[in-house]
Amino acid sequence: MSAHPELLAVFHDEVAxxxxxxxxxxxxxxxxxxxxxxxxxxxxxxAHNLKGAARMVGHDTVVAITHTMEDxxxxxxxxxxxxxxxxxATMLEALTVIERAVEGGDQTAAAQGVVDxxxxxxxxxxxxxxPQPALATPVQDVETTAANVDDDPAPAxxxxxxxxxxxxxxxxxxxxxxxxxDTSGTGTTGSVRVDVARLDRLMGYTGELLVxxxxxxxxxxxxxxxxxxxxxxxxxxxxEQRAELERLWREADELVLDTRQGVRASGYLNDEITTxxxxxxxxxxxxxxxxxxxxxxxxxQETGRSVTLSLEVGDIEVDKxxxxxxxxxxxxxxxxxxxxxxxxxxxxxxxxxxxxxxxxVRARIHGARVAISVTDDGxxxxxxxxxxxxxxxxxxAQRDVERMSSDEMLELLFLPGFSTADTVSHLSGRxxxxxxxxxxxxxxxxxxxxxxxxxLGGGTFEMLIPLSLASDRGLLVQVGDTVAxxxxxxxxxxxxxxxxxxxxxxxxxxxxxxxxxxxxxxSLAGVLGETEQRAERFTIxxxxxxxxxxxxxxxxxxGEERFVTKRLPWNLxxxxxxxxxxxxxxxxxxxxxxxxxxxxxxxxxxxxPAEPEQTKVTRVLVVDDSVxxxxxxxxxLRSAGYEVVVAKDGxxxxxxxxxxxxxxxVSDVEMPRCTGLELxxxxxxxxxxxxxxxxxxxxxxxxxxxxxGAQAGADEYIVKGQFDQRQLxxxxxxxx
Numbered sequence: 001m002s003a004h005p006e007l008l009a010v011f012h013d014e015v016a017x018x019x020x021x022x023x024x025x026x027x028x029x030x031x032x033x034x035x036x037x038x039x040x041x042x043x044x045x046x047a048h049n050l051k052g053a054a055r056m057v058g059h060d061t062v063v064a065i066t067h068t069m070e071d072x073x074x075x076x077x078x079x080x081x082x083x084x085x086x087x088x089a090t091m092l093e094a095l096t097v098i099e100r101a102v103e104g105g106d107q108t109a110a111a112q113g114v115v116d117x118x119x120x121x122x123x124x125x126x127x128x129x130x131p132q133p134a135l136a137t138p139v140q141d142v143e144t145t146a147a148n149v150d151d152d153p154a155p156a157x158x159x160x161x162x163x164x165x166x167x168x169x170x171x172x173x174x175x176x177x178x179x180x181x182d183t184s185g186t187g188t189t190g191s192v193r194v195d196v197a198r199l200d201r202l203m204g205y206t207g208e209l210l211v212x213x214x215x216x217x218x219x220x221x222x223x224x225x226x227x228x229x230x231x232x233x234x235x236x237x238x239x240e241q242r243a244e245l246e247r248l249w250r251e252a253d254e255l256v257l258d259t260r261q262g263v264r265a266s267g268y269l270n271d272e273i274t275t276x277x278x279x280x281x282x283x284x285x286x287x288x289x290x291x292x293x294x295x296x297x298x299x300x301q302e303t304g305r306s307v308t309l310s311l312e313v314g315d316i317e318v319d320k321x322x323x324x325x326x327x328x329x330x331x332x333x334x335x336x337x338x339x340x341x342x343x344x345x346x347x348x349x350x351x352x353x354x355x356x357x358x359x360x361v362r363a364r365i366h367g368a369r370v371a372i373s374v375t376d377d378g379x380x381x382x383x384x385x386x387x388x389x390x391x392x393x394x395x396x397a398q399r400d401v402e403r404m405s406s407d408e409m410l411e412l413l414f415l416p417g418f419s420t421a422d423t424v425s426h427l428s429g430r431x432x433x434x435x436x437x438x439x440x441x442x443x444x445x446x447x448x449x450x451x452x453x454x455x456l457g458g459g460t461f462e463m464l465i466p467l468s469l470a471s472d473r474g475l476l477v478q479v480g481d482t483v484a485x486x487x488x489x490x491x492x493x494x495x496x497x498x499x500x501x502x503x504x505x506x507x508x509x510x511x512x513x514x515x516x517x518x519x520x521x522x523s524l525a526g527v528l529g530e531t532e533q534r535a536e537r538f539t540i541x542x543x544x545x546x547x548x549x550x551x552x553x554x555x556x557x558x559g560e561e562r563f564v565t566k567r568l569p570w571n572l573x574x575x576x577x578x579x580x581x582x583x584x585x586x587x588x589x590x591x592x593x594x595x596x597x598x599x600x601x602x603x604x605x606x607x608x609p610a611e612p613e614q615t616k617v618t619r620v621l622v623v624d625d626s627v628x629x630x631x632x633x634x635x636x637l638r639s640a641g642y643e644v645v646v647a648k649d650g651x652x653x654x655x656x657x658x659x660x661x662x663x664x665x666v667s668d669v670e671m672p673r674c675t676g677l678e679l680x681x682x683x684x685x686x687x688x689x690x691x692x693x694x695x696x697x698x699x700x701x702x703x704x705x706x707x708x709g710a711q712a713g714a715d716e717y718i719v720k721g722q723f724d725q726r727q728l729x730x731x732x733x734x735x736x
């Protein structure tokens with residue numbers, strides 16, 4: 001295909017939506033009921049539309065399949081008869097071939113196969129003759145155990161992006177947004193494609209609006225205090241002077257009232273814009289339905305087990321990033337449900353179960369999170385077998401298993417490398433990929449649980465995941481001189497405790513909560529590179545990520561504030577423990593902390609530090625007027641084992657050098673009071689510091705800038721646009 005990339009992206013979205021609708025029509029045709037004319041007509045129209053779209057982009061494989069499907073269905077439209085079960089099964093197989101062809105794979109042979117079988121009426125024994133072209137090849141037997149898919153209780157229009165696999169990721173660069181024009185011809189509101197990157201930028205602008213509104217509110221408070229002070233002063237002056245002051249006070253009071261109304265209107269508009277922007281990023285969970293059907297259909301065909309898939313997700317919407325991240329975990333669970341949960345037909349017969357197995361995907365809103373469950377009516381879980389296999393694979397000791405409850409044995413399913421399968425295949429057991437499922441779900445700040453029975457009599461995996469990963473409210477915490485932000489979605493509670501309440505267990509500081517549960521407490525100062533403040537009582541912020549939680553020791557709780565996280569530049573994006581930056585109302589830049597890293601990071605001891613070793617530690621002076629750049633560079637260097645002192649501009653850096661011995665200077669160039677070039681010149685002109693290595697880190701990268709840096713005496717000049725951690729650390733290592 002050589003079509004324009006934008007046209008191809010639209011085609012991928014249309015394929016996903018049309019195949020989903022076509023699959024629903026075909027599944028309905030498999031049911032032994034009368035009056036299928038409506039579904040035949042709908043299937044014909046979907047095939048016809050897909051053929052036209054494929055021709056537009058030059059996708060000959062899709063054209064060939066849909067053209068044959070259209071011709072075959074046309075005969076049934078004219079006769080009023082229903083297609084045979086074998087023919088419908090072949091058409092469902094053809095949908096899988098189309099999906100794979102659109103993903104980029106060579107499906108020429110597979111396409112020819114399904115075309116031939118569709119022309120042959122599907123190949124089922126005893127199928128009635130249908131109006132169709134003359135047979136070009138003999139009738140062939142076709143496996144008919146592919147998954148049946150029940151109609152959704154409330155089928156939703158699949159919204160872009162819904163394509164499976166790599167193409168789904170490519171098409172996922174755009175999301176649907178409501179438009180005022182009816183483009184569907186059905187009287188409903190149409191949609192337009194919007195690049196998600198544009199939505200991200202718009203979300204960034206809403207953050208700027210929040211900052212502007214907060215600044216406006218702060219100025220209103222100052223104005224109110226000023227008007228109040230003026231009125232107070234007016235009472236203390238002589239009566240003859242009071243008239244003029246009263247006039248000024250009334251003007252000030254009117255200005256306060258007008259400003260207050262403006263702040264309220266701005267706040268309301270801000271809320272509306274933020275809410276609208278969030279809704280633009282929300283996509284229906286049912287957009288993954290086509291992928292789920294395909295997964296169950298392929299797993300059913302591979303195992304030879306007849307399975308029905310029912311969907312109960314309603315009109316629940318989640319953020320696009322959440323939707324994309326949910327693809328793989330749910331596919332893993334569906335494959336496991338069919339590959340191991342559902343029994344073979346003979347085993348189901350012995351258990352007095354229907355020959356056709358059932359798998360269900362259900363979703364419900366649970367506060368600010370969505371609970372998604374994958375349930376089957378299969379054999380359930382044999383906890384003793386699970387425990388025995390874990391011991392056999394050396395994943396757990398026998399003595400530990402003997403102390404486990406049934407629920408704890410079920411948790412063994414999530415151990416890396418665990419499987420109850422005797423042979424290896426991608427469908428060969430409940431253990432396949434379950435450790436990956438848990439890690440992917442926890443990466444979304446979610447959790448996954450196992451239930452032995454949730455209505456179908458088999459097993460259930462339930463995921464609890466935030467509807468959106470974007471938090472617009474954060475808890476401001478102070479650690480030393482640094483103020484940082486923790487997203488409120490991650491904050492569970494705050495505590496004020498005494499140092500004596502902490503106990504040391506396995507090199508971790510532990511606090512026993514009122515319910516008896518132990519809470520690991522870690523110092524946030526170590527993560528931010530701040531000096532820890534000692535006190536008899538201190539504040540703990542309890543944060544949760546997935547199933548884990550820790551208590552973070554902070555100096556104080558500053559307050560709660562609305563914000564929009566700004567991503568870090570690419571060259572600073574991998575700093576451990578930092579998720580992004582936030583501009584506060586007073587103009588300060590604060591770091592948004594990565595709770596996942598804080599929860600999983602190795603503990604920073606709260607106990608008094610050990611006596612320093614005699615080995616000399618290299619000390620680096622970091623000079624930068626940007627608190628974000630200063631903090632990030634400090635964290636990079638400290639994580640590499642360097643001792644770091646900081647200064648907020650060249651003048652402060654120079655004063656630091658007079659009182660502190662350092663081995664190297666890392667400095668920004670553009671700073672108030674004293675620039676990096678001026679600081680470099682001072683250092684080179686000083687008898688005491690003239691041999692001190694200097695690294696300039698700046699966004700100024702022209703030849704003139706580089707020349708100016710060299711003339712000022714800098715040993716290294718790192719351009720921020722080309723900067724990465726390794727480059728900085730290599731430069732420091734060379735010069736020290």
